[in-house]
Amino acid sequence: TQTVSQSDAHVTVFEGDSVELRCNYSYGGSIYLSWYIQHHGRGLQFLLKYYSGNPVVQGVNGFKAEFSKSDSSFHLRKASVHWSDSAVYFCAVSGSNNRIFFGDGTQLVVKP
């Protein structure tokens, strides 16, 4: 059984702060891990993914994520957030089949 857990439903920070959005997964076998962003009223947009190699992957707009096999985690981080980063962030896991499982999302609010 594949599961994706995003422990924080809401995260609030101030502009310029750093942020970490947490993702833990449960999956047997080789996996792809991804993060997506959803602005209000829009569809999801791909941010970044990990499959193998360097466990730290860089995405767009200064986002990066780090894979940890020992912790079964793929946390998303940004060093200095901007108000436009306010959105819902989804972690996703997929395997060799075409099934992709999403977490419940973390709402990030960036205050000015």
Place this chain on the structure above:
Amino acid sequence: DMKVTQMPRYLIKRMGENVLLECGQDMSHETMYWYRQDPGLGLQLIYISYDVDSNSEGDIPKGYRVSRKKREHFSLILDSAKTNQTSVYFCASRGDSSQNTLYFGAGTRLSVL
């Protein structure tokens, strides 16, 4: 420009009416998906299509059916819509297996009264 287009964006139907949600993609992707999104429930997979006339149930297929007669077009059909099918529906297509990236449409907000 890679694009997934959903029509209509907003739809209001009465209980018992039939509903057709349409999705198109211009990337010749083989695999396409229909999800619904409800507050607090994240994205729930309704159906997957692996190519023309090759469809598979997702996690919540009951009350829905799909049609894929052309690779670029994937439809979601609700026969006799129910009020609990009020939701936002997203279509997505998947890049090739080496990319494993989903491209989402903007969604259709369906209200069943």
